[in-house]
Amino acid sequence: MESVIDIHVHIQPWEEMRPEARAKIGKGPAEQAALAALMHRPDEILARMDRAGVERIAMINYVAPDLMGFTAAVNEFAAGIARHAPDRLIPFGGVHPRHVADPGGEVERLRELGIRGLKVHPPHQEFAANAYLFELPGLGRVYEKAQALGMPVMVHTGTSVFPGARNRFADPMPCDDVAVDFPDLTLILAHAGRPLYMESCFFLARRHPNVYLDVSGIPPKRLLQYLPRLPEIADKVLWGTDWPSPGVDDLGANLQDFLALGLPLEVQRQVLRGNACRIFGWPP
Ligand SMILES: [Zn+2]
Numbered sequence: 001m002e003s004v005i006d007i008h009v010h011i012q013p014w015e016e017m018r019p020e021a022r023a024k025i026g027k028g029p030a031e032q033a034a035l036a037a038l039m040h041r042p043d044e045i046l047a048r049m050d051r052a053g054v055e056r057i058a059m060i061n062y063v064a065p066d067l068m069g070f071t072a073a074v075n076e077f078a079a080g081i082a083r084h085a086p087d088r089l090i091p092f093g094g095v096h097p098r099h100v101a102d103p104g105g106e107v108e109r110l111r112e113l114g115i116r117g118l119k120v121h122p123p124h125q126e127f128a129a130n131a132y133l134f135e136l137p138g139l140g141r142v143y144e145k146a147q148a149l150g151m152p153v154m155v156h157t158g159t160s161v162f163p164g165a166r167n168r169f170a171d172p173m174p175c176d177d178v179a180v181d182f183p184d185l186t187l188i189l190a191h192a193g194r195p196l197y198m199e200s201c202f203f204l205a206r207r208h209p210n211v212y213l214d215v216s217g218i219p220p221k222r223l224l225q226y227l228p229r230l231p232e233i234a235d236k237v238l239w240g241t242d243w244p245s246p247g248v249d250d251l252g253a254n255l256q257d258f259l260a261l262g263l264p265l266e267v268q269r270q271v272l273r274g275n276a277c278r279i280f281g282w283p284p
Contacts, residue, residue, distance in 0.1 A: 003055030004255060005276040008154075008190060008216035008240025011059035011089075013077045014039055018069040020163040025246055035244055042084035052252030055088060056276075058240075060154065060190075062094035062119040067126065067164045072100070079114040090280070092117040092154060096125055097138030104141035111149050116280070118146055119190075121156040122169035129155050129169075130177035143182045152186035152279055153178075154214070157193045157201055161246070172200050179208035186210050186279055188238060191217040198226050205236040212275065216240030217248070220257035234267040238275050 014022065014036040022032065038044050049057060059081065061074040078091035093115040097103045107118070120142075122129055132140030146153050157172035159165075172193045179187055192213040193201035204211050213236060218226050230237060241254045248254065259268065277284045 004053055004239060004272045005056045005058075006049075006054050006241055006243075006251060007058045007188065007238045007276055008060055008214050008242050009057040009251070010061075010242065010245060011039055011045060011057070011078070011081060012061055012070070013074060016069045016071060016074065018067075018163075021068050024162050025244065027244070040081075042081050042089060045081075046085055046088060048251060049088065052250070052255060054251055054255070055273075056090055056282075057088070058090045058092050058117065058154075060092045060119050062092075062121045062125065063096040063099060064094075064121060064124040065096070065099065067124045068162065070094075072096075072106075075110050075113060075115055079110075082114060082116075086114070090116050092119050094119050094121075095142050097136055097142060098127070100138075102141075103138040104145040107142055107145035107149065107151070111151060115151075117152040117154060117188075118142065119154045119156070121160075122174075123156065123160040123165040123167055124162065126166050127169065128174045129172075130174035132181075133177060140181075143178060143185055147182045147185040150186075152188055154188040154190050156191065157189045158191045158195060158197055158217070170196070172197050172204060175204055175211070176207070179204065179211050183208075184210065186212070188212045188214055188279075190214050190240070191242070192227060192237075194218050194226055202227065202229060202233065205233050212236050212238055212279070214238040214240040215271070216242035217245065219247075220254050220261070223258065223261060231263065231267050234270045235275060237271045238279075239272045 061078045075093035082089040082091040095106045100106045159167045159170045189201045
């Protein structure tokens with residue numbers, strides 16, 4: 001198997017994270033401290049990737065000051081870490097349209113900073129993915145500018161158990177509006193809606209040419225229970241682990257579990273690498 005691209009890894013400035021949120025990650029105080037330090041050590045991150053056979057990771061960050069503690073400074077953080085290995089560390093950042101005066105201008109600023117994609121997290125940012133149709137027009141400016149600049153937008157889909165998360169925003173179907181209104185925007189539905197909305201995500205990926213799913217956060221051993229028709233949309237599915245989120249212990253172990261499913265080689269290639277290369281314009 002050639003080198004793998006993990007589209008969903010949380011390299012984040014843990015010092016910004018609220019204590020209640022950090023407690024939810026678990027893993028015990030010693031490992032917590034080690035992980036918090038690791039977030040600032042690109043060489044160690046790269047060494048872990050090498051051990052797991054991972055060529056590139058997308059480092060997922062977003063702005064959610066109220067619920068998680070993450071401010072707009074996460075963008076400088078992610079761009080800064082990526083500068084150590086721009087070919088391998090792909091920074092995703094975020095714009096919270098309620099916390100910035102000019103959301104479209106902020107997307108431009110992030111692109112100039114080196115941010116390659118955006119993350120929208122409805123249950124943690126407390127708005128629906130289609131809130132631009134209602135009370136949050138600034139969110140439309142974010143999608144519009146991301147579309148114009150060719151920046152993929154990843155949207156968290158499915159429930160969250162972090163303290164304070166609003167799971168009325170967990171349903172992926174509002175992303176149907178985004179795909180209709182911004183047809184040239186690449187949308188990645190993170191977690192494929194797990195654990196409640198996989199069928200909706202499967203529908204959206206089949207309906208819209210630029211909508212993809214990532215399988216992060218789904219236990220790989222049970223992937224085909226969650227997405228039994230995955231091979232039918234193999235050109236729309238992206239590998240991701242969500243490491244080091246609650247319940248995800250290792251980049252490499254997840255990968256071995258996925259390979260052990262015995263999916264056709266061509267499906268494995270598309271999911272683990274080919275689809276991400278197509279989205280980002282990397283050589284296959
Ligand atoms: Zn995540």
